[in-house]
Amino acid sequence: MPGNAGGAPAVLKVAAVTRRFFGVAALDGVGFAVPAGRITGLIGPNGAGKSTLLNVVSGLLRPDAGQVRFEGDDVTGMKPHRLAARGLTRTFQIARGFPKMSVFQHLMLYGPRQPGERLLQAPMWSRAARDREAELAERALAIAGRLRLSPLLDAPVTALSGGQKKLVEIGRTLMAEPRMILLDEPMAGVNPSLGAEIAAHLQALNAEGISLCLVEHDMALIRQLCHHVVVMAEGRTLVTGSFDEVVENAEVQEAYLGRRH
């Protein structure tokens, strides 16, 4: 297992975040810090609030109370495209997308553009927009290459396996040149060999300085990948620490594993 977070400064801070659905708190004052330049695992039993938290941090849901800070700035409630422009992106558990579009078109769709620029309106493009589009195409090809998606660039996303879709999700986030990526179950339902490949990609991205925070149920993967682990239960943070520290914790064993020593 990698060493612990070792006092790295926080890239992301979640403070006292509450989010209710029909009066019931899915998040109930949750707070924790994600160390910069590391891989953080966000774990907890079903219904703990992990997906809701990811939705709040990535701007899909507004919290009822509390604050989210990214690189020191208050980004609470900021829309996903603005967060992406600031360097914070996310993947989805089930890849979203447009069934008729190819892998290449998907990647291109998520490249950062200047305000007013639109894909597929070639006659209206300015020279600068065309140059930018060419840059984005080059970037999409490079990302597909590193994720071993090049042979699939022209394939419609519907033709991909679950694991390949997860790779496109990662590729999509990389188009925004992120400094931090939130990943919602990046290996769930993926065959073991592609899962190992995805794990290696995540480690390589992290080695390049991108902070990662992933929700994942597979404890072996959390142990293998994560420098730091945040355990949630019932909408709150139960404990944070290295994998070994959190699994030793009696409250975690009771809440997460359903047993006490």
Ligand SMILES: Nc1ncnc2c1ncn2[C@@H]1O[C@H](COP(=O)(O)OP(=O)(O)OP(=O)(O)O)[C@@H](O)[C@H]1O
């Ligand atoms: N859109 C919604 N409307 C109503 N309740 C919701 C909604 N989204 C989440 N909840 C509720 O909020 C609580 C937390 O759910 P959430 O999906 O965030 O947990 P989780 O930790 O991601 O669970 P899992 O590991 O099963 O995905 C659950 O009780 C869930 O039923």
